[in-house]
Amino acid sequence: MNERLVNRLKERRTELGMTQAQLADLCLVSRKTINTVENCVFIPSTLLALKLARALEATVEELFWTEADW
Amino acid sequence: MSYSGRSKLFQPDAESIQRSRRTMMWFIPIIIVQQGVFIFRSDADAFAQLFGTLAWGSVSIVLVWLLLGLPLRWVSEEDQAILNDEWNRSISGEAARWGIAALVVLGCGMMVARIWYPLNAGLAVYGLVNGALVVASCRYAWLNRGEPDEDE
Numbered sequence: 001m002n003e004r005l006v007n008r009l010k011e012r013r014t015e016l017g018m019t020q021a022q023l024a025d026l027c028l029v030s031r032k033t034i035n036t037v038e039n040c041v042f043i044p045s046t047l048l049a050l051k052l053a054r055a056l057e058a059t060v061e062e063l064f065w066t067e068a069d070w
Numbered sequence: 071m072s073y074s075g076r077s078k079l080f081q082p083d084a085e086s087i088q089r090s091r092r093t094m095m096w097f098i099p100i101i102i103v104q105q106g107v108f109i110f111r112s113d114a115d116a117f118a119q120l121f122g123t124l125a126w127g128s129v130s131i132v133l134v135w136l137l138l139g140l141p142l143r144w145v146s147e148e149d150q151a152i153l154n155d156e157w158n159r160s161i162s163g164e165a166a167r168w169g170i171a172a173l174v175v176l177g178c179g180m181m182v183a184r185i186w187y188p189l190n191a192g193l194a195v196y197g198l199v200n201g202a203l204v205v206a207s208c209r210y211a212w213l214n215r216g217e218p219d220e221d222e
Contacts, residue, residue, distance in 0.1 A: 030155050032088075
């Protein structure tokens, strides 16, 4: 059984009325990075996960968790 | 007397450089192959050799900058951070791995091919290096294709 990282980045971001570009600016990354993380294409580093959590006023655990990938 | 700032042409920001990375990367393999033919042609005169070498140097610098993210003094620290963010480093690494794989496969193919065909050293080096570069830059262009729409 494999595990994959999923997130509720998009939900939290839209709750705050923030665009991908605004979140990218806050975290000093490209919008593509935000887009690929949101779509679970790219797994962010711990550092970026912490930056995202800070920018979205949430904890890393609230934003990211793992799911069984059968 | 006042000093005017540099024009936008000489002050690219993260957004414009990323746009160039997306749109111009496809041209690099074509330029590499073209200039390779230009440099290695048998009837090249001194001017052609000099021009070819300059062209080769320019493309090499661009590739090294794309892959290693060499700092540009006119790009702000924030833009530099964005240009070398995790996604960009990740796709550069993936492209480099494809380039190395291409080097290995091409090398092996040449070793097999020399059983039937005589192997010219210059052409072999040209084929190996450019084959790897073409594969790496194509892979980079593919991974970095198209800016996604907001919330796509």
